[in-house]
Amino acid sequence: MARNSYLGKAVSLPRASKWLLMAIIALLVSFPLVWMVLSSFKTSVELSRAIPTFWPEDATLSGYIYIFNEMPFGRYFLNSTIVAVASTILAVFTSALAGYIFAKFEFRWKNIIFIAILTSMMMPGTVMLIPRYILVSWLGWTDTYWALIIPQGITVFGIFMMRQYMHGIPLDYIDAARVDGMGEFGIFTQIILPLCKPPIAALAILSFIESWNSLLWPLVVTSSPDMRTLPMGIAGLATVHSPLLQYMLPAATISVIPIIIVFALFQRQFVNAMTSAGLK
Amino acid sequence: MAQSKLNRAQSRFVWMSLTPILIYLVTFVFYPFATSVYYSLWDFFWDEFVGLANYKEAIFEDSAVPEALKNTLIYAAIRIPATIIPGFFIALALNRILVGRGFMIFGFFAPYITSMVAYSAIFLYMFSNLGLFNVVLQALGLPAQPFIRSVDEALPSLALMDAFKNVGFDVLIFMAALQNIPRSLYDATSIDGASPWQTTWFVTIPLVAPTILFLVVIISIWTIQVFEPIYVLTQGGPLGSTRTVVYKIWEAAFSAGRVGYAAALSVLLFLIVGVISIVQLRIGRTKWEY
Amino acid sequence: MKFRTLSAAAVLLFGLGGSAFAQAQEKVTFMAFDVVNFRGALEEFITEFEAENPDVDIVANFTPQLFNQFLPLLQAGNLDDITFISSAAFVPFLASGRLTPVPDDFTAKLKEDLYPASLGPVSRDGKVYAVPYNYYPSSGVIMYNEQLWTDAGIDPSQAKTWEEFMQLAQGVTKHDASGKMTQAGFSAQQEQHTIFLAWLLQMGGTAFDENGKVAFNDDAGKAALQQYADIFQKWKVDDYEFSDTITGFNQGQIAATMVGPWYDSILAKDHPDIHVGHVAQPPLPGVSADQPDYWAIKEVWAHLVSADGAKKDGTWRFLEFLLRPEIAARWSAFSGEMPTVSKALALPEVTDTVYIAPYVDALKYAVTDNLTEYLSSDVLKEMDKMLESVGRGQATVDDALTNAEVEINRLTARMER
Numbered sequence: 001m002a003r004n005s006y007l008g009k010a011v012s013l014p015r016a017s018k019w020l021l022m023a024i025i026a027l028l029v030s031f032p033l034v035w036m037v038l039s040s041f042k043t044s045v046e047l048s049r050a051i052p053t054f055w056p057e058d059a060t061l062s063g064y065i066y067i068f069n070e071m072p073f074g075r076y077f078l079n080s081t082i083v084a085v086a087s088t089i090l091a092v093f094t095s096a097l098a099g100y101i102f103a104k105f106e107f108r109w110k111n112i113i114f115i116a117i118l119t120s121m122m123m124p125g126t127v128m129l130i131p132r133y134i135l136v137s138w139l140g141w142t143d144t145y146w147a148l149i150i151p152q153g154i155t156v157f158g159i160f161m162m163r164q165y166m167h168g169i170p171l172d173y174i175d176a177a178r179v180d181g182m183g184e185f186g187i188f189t190q191i192i193l194p195l196c197k198p199p200i201a202a203l204a205i206l207s208f209i210e211s212w213n214s215l216l217w218p219l220v221v222t223s224s225p226d227m228r229t230l231p232m233g234i235a236g237l238a239t240v241h242s243p244l245l246q247y248m249l250p251a252a253t254i255s256v257i258p259i260i261i262v263f264a265l266f267q268r269q270f271v272n273a274m275t276s277a278g279l280k
Numbered sequence: 281m282a283q284s285k286l287n288r289a290q291s292r293f294v295w296m297s298l299t300p301i302l303i304y305l306v307t308f309v310f311y312p313f314a315t316s317v318y319y320s321l322w323d324f325f326w327d328e329f330v331g332l333a334n335y336k337e338a339i340f341e342d343s344a345v346p347e348a349l350k351n352t353l354i355y356a357a358i359r360i361p362a363t364i365i366p367g368f369f370i371a372l373a374l375n376r377i378l379v380g381r382g383f384m385i386f387g388f389f390a391p392y393i394t395s396m397v398a399y400s401a402i403f404l405y406m407f408s409n410l411g412l413f414n415v416v417l418q419a420l421g422l423p424a425q426p427f428i429r430s431v432d433e434a435l436p437s438l439a440l441m442d443a444f445k446n447v448g449f450d451v452l453i454f455m456a457a458l459q460n461i462p463r464s465l466y467d468a469t470s471i472d473g474a475s476p477w478q479t480t481w482f483v484t485i486p487l488v489a490p491t492i493l494f495l496v497v498i499i500s501i502w503t504i505q506v507f508e509p510i511y512v513l514t515q516g517g518p519l520g521s522t523r524t525v526v527y528k529i530w531e532a533a534f535s536a537g538r539v540g541y542a543a544a545l546s547v548l549l550f551l552i553v554g555v556i557s558i559v560q561l562r563i564g565r566t567k568w569e570y
Numbered sequence: 571m572k573f574r575t576l577s578a579a580a581v582l583l584f585g586l587g588g589s590a591f592a593q594a595q596e597k598v599t600f601m602a603f604d605v606v607n608f609r610g611a612l613e614e615f616i617t618e619f620e621a622e623n624p625d626v627d628i629v630a631n632f633t634p635q636l637f638n639q640f641l642p643l644l645q646a647g648n649l650d651d652i653t654f655i656s657s658a659a660f661v662p663f664l665a666s667g668r669l670t671p672v673p674d675d676f677t678a679k680l681k682e683d684l685y686p687a688s689l690g691p692v693s694r695d696g697k698v699y700a701v702p703y704n705y706y707p708s709s710g711v712i713m714y715n716e717q718l719w720t721d722a723g724i725d726p727s728q729a730k731t732w733e734e735f736m737q738l739a740q741g742v743t744k745h746d747a748s749g750k751m752t753q754a755g756f757s758a759q760q761e762q763h764t765i766f767l768a769w770l771l772q773m774g775g776t777a778f779d780e781n782g783k784v785a786f787n788d789d790a791g792k793a794a795l796q797q798y799a800d801i802f803q804k805w806k807v808d809d810y811e812f813s814d815t816i817t818g819f820n821q822g823q824i825a826a827t828m829v830g831p832w833y834d835s836i837l838a839k840d841h842p843d844i845h846v847g848h849v850a851q852p853p854l855p856g857v858s859a860d861q862p863d864y865w866a867i868k869e870v871w872a873h874l875v876s877a878d879g880a881k882k883d884g885t886w887r888f889l890e891f892l893l894r895p896e897i898a899a900r901w902s903a904f905s906g907e908m909p910t911v912s913k914a915l916a917l918p919e920v921t922d923t924v925y926i927a928p929y930v931d932a933l934k935y936a937v938t939d940n941l942t943e944y945l946s947s948d949v950l951k952e953m954d955k956m957l958e959s960v961g962r963g964q965a966t967v968d969d970a971l972t973n974a975e976v977e978i979n980r981l982t983a984r985m986e987r
Contacts, residue, residue: 323984325662325984408813408817424746426812430811431964517958519964534637534642535948536948536981
């Protein structure tokens with residue numbers, strides 16, 4: 001048995017069969033999504049067949065046509081996009097700024113404030129729904145983009161992640177900039193942010209995913225059809241008496257495809273980002 | 281390393297940036313939570329101050345609460361190792377694979393970025409009595425299973441579905457941790473003649489211990505607050521076997537209209553999560569700090 | 571009313587869509603459930619009402635998440651002018667002072683026009699808190715999948731007693747080699763409480779006493795619950811681990827069930843391939859064939875008017891419009907709901923609609939008062955749990971009843987003060 005390899009390259013299994021095993025596991029894990037996409041082209045009759053079919057027998061777009069013609073899925077899509085993009089930008093900015101301050105400055109009550117922030121990760125979000133709703137309605141924001149974006153624009157997890165990464169940035173950079181007479185906010189935007197591309201990319205993707213997929217808060221805070229988001233559209237098809245799979249599966253596919261494409265395009269950057277973002 | 285003494289400009293920067301962020305946090309995180317604590321002392325049906333009556337009911341009277349707590353802990357006990365252990369080994373294997381690695385990472389991570397609602401929709405289809413799982417089981421000569429329609433199988437089914445969806449997150453975090461391990465350490469152990477399993481057990485695992493701790497803590501926090509798969513797939517049934525604490529809170533607030541009681545339950549859950557996190561961190565520290 | 575005359579004049583002068591006129595319209599917001607058997611009809615009614623009343627603009631919001639959105643809206647005082655919702659969602663609040671009572675003159679009209687029992691779930695201490703539009707009767711009609719019975723060569727209408735029906739249902743129940751059910755003869759898992767409440771009354775029992783305390787932990791309750799348990803344990807024509815009623819029936823795996831006309835209407839729209847037949851539920855053991863107590867009204871769907879909505883003239887005019895017998899009859903025919911408006915029951919839209927008529931027939935057995943104001947959604951859920959636990963064989967009839975009594979009393983105690 002070869003024992004001289006990096007990370008113990010040779011465990012007893014031959015290399016090719018290990019590769020095959022991993023490929024099979026990866027396929028298995030992603031299989032539900034493949035199945036979802038394929039099944040979204042099946043008719044309701046085919047979906048309730050006793051022996052499920054793999055490839056759609058007579059492929060139909062009727063589910064897609066229904067959700068776009070009979071339901072405002074185009075609008076849901078637009079709303080999800082607006083909300084996810086805006087809240088991601090906001091979350092990245094607030095996290096980076098707070099992370100920077102907690103990583104690089106000493107000030108009074110710093111530890112107490114930081115611990116208080118971390119503690120809030122343990123507060124069950126479900127419970128805050130009603131108080132938050134009452135707050136938002138007091139602000140007059142119900143059924144607006146504000147209500148969907150602003151409360152999602154700050155993430156404790158993001159602050160924590162940014163702080164971890166920024167710990168590793170040498171103070172010399174900052175001091176050098178100060179000697180050059182750069183303002184503190186300038187240092188943050190022009191020195192620190194460019195140095196933090198990896199965690200920013202990672203956090204941006206994670207925030208985007210979270211916002212894009214969030215269900216409960218939009219459910220509670222919006223009431224008119226014009227303000228609904230994609231997950232609400234899908235959930236709406238599930239709760240009425242019985243799940244309408246012939247519409248749910250196309251709707252789910254529509255909600256997943258863009259995020260998958262974005263991920264596929266930026267996968268390398270994202271993986272690098274996560275690897276160097278100090279998430280550990 | 282942080283700047284130890286602040287000059288006036290720095291101090292101004294710190295407070296001018298921190299203040300809006302703190303106001304933001306206080307408004308949308310702490311204030312709602314404080315309101316919940318306040319609500320927990322009230323009965324909202326009658327706008328009446330009831331003191332600790334909601335807590336008393338939750339702890340001593342409502343038999344659904346211990347049941348929900350038990351369900352939550354079972355769910356967590358299945359869900360947490362079900363992603364961390366395979367996640368570690370998958371990451372270990374992926375780090376050695378060069379051909380097709382990107383595709384494999386994609387395969388593991390794609391379900392993670394899918395919304396739980398969409399993912400549950402497809403599992404709803406696969407779990408049914410005519411669904412894919414039962415067809416496969418029967419093709420293998422095994423008896424069909426009721427899955428989410430059974431009191432005994434529903435909770436494990438949901439926990440495993442959750443694990444299946446989210447294993448990609450653990451894989452990625454472990455890959456990151458493994459890549460940060462200096463190569464020289466492995467060279468040293470291979471000279472010593474350790475087998476790959478010994479290397480994994482005695483070198484790799486201790487080195488990624490902080491990552492394991494991080495994952496255990498953060499996934500515990502997320503898992504104990506699990507809601508969406510239950511909301512979409514079982515609504516707490518059959519017979520309350522998948523009613524977790526957060527689902528119970530949701531029912532109390534949104535179907536029974538008992539906001540005060542739901543608030544009391546959530547304060548209790550907050551305390552439980554806090555205690556669990558502290559215990560995990562303590563154990564992790566004593567065990568892995570060397 | 572000057573305002574109304576002025577706006578009417580404005581319509582005549584500028585025609586529809588004139589921007590000057592749009593300002594003078596009274597906006598009435600209306601929130602309703604987005605479901606296939608509701609939406610189409612309500613949209614039609616709104617269009618017709620607005621054509622008749624150009625000074626009123628009904629701003630409709632159909633939401634599939636009605637029940638999740640209702641409570642936050644109520645808590646924050648943000649309810650739409652009219653919310654069309656099940657009484658089960660708001661009965662806990664009847665005595666709380668959070669709901670706005672219907673004005674006396676409108677209440678008088680309701681008492682005159684509506685089927686009397688339908689006001690039960692929305693009334694408390696002589697005040698009416700919402701305008702009932704259709705009611706959910708506990709079912710007395712069995713609906714069956716014609717194809718499955720024809721295939722088995724069995725005629726479900728042959729049964730003269732409940733036991734005979736169960737025996738027939740065994741003939742259409744199928745199992746695979748390992749003994750797992752693959753087709754249910756009679757499924758009883760959709761809102762099980764509807765069946766229980768009907769049977770409870772048929773056995774001579776009642777759900778609650780006047781104080782909202784559980785009154786069904788008695789012989790009648792035991793008999794009714796035992797009947798239910800027998801479906802699963804004795805006759806074995808249904809199995810909780812097999813399939814829920816709606817999915818199974820949609821997929822043609824269930825031969826018969828007892829749900830309600832709303833489901834008939836949804837089937838007709840979503841699954842026209844399934845042909846449904848109807849047969850009256852045969853009498854239960856120990857109940858004579860002429861025992862009249864076949865139906866219980868377990869909940870109504872009602873228009874809940876908010877404090878702001880109550881001040882608007884348009885609100886009440888719209889509700890008056892909806893309560894016209896011919897509109898209520900059309901509502902019934904489209905939605906498969908039982909109309910609350912008594913006169914609508916005799917109109918051809920109702921009597922000729924193939925899936926409503928059998929239910930109207932069975933109405934002669936209706937029970938008019940069974941203290942339905944305590945049937946909130948959490949109480950109904952607790953009842954379902956009791957039924958499911960005996961159906962699954964997880965609890966004995968006695969234990970399930972006692973447990974349900976304790977839990978439900980705890981819930982209803984909160985509604986009184």
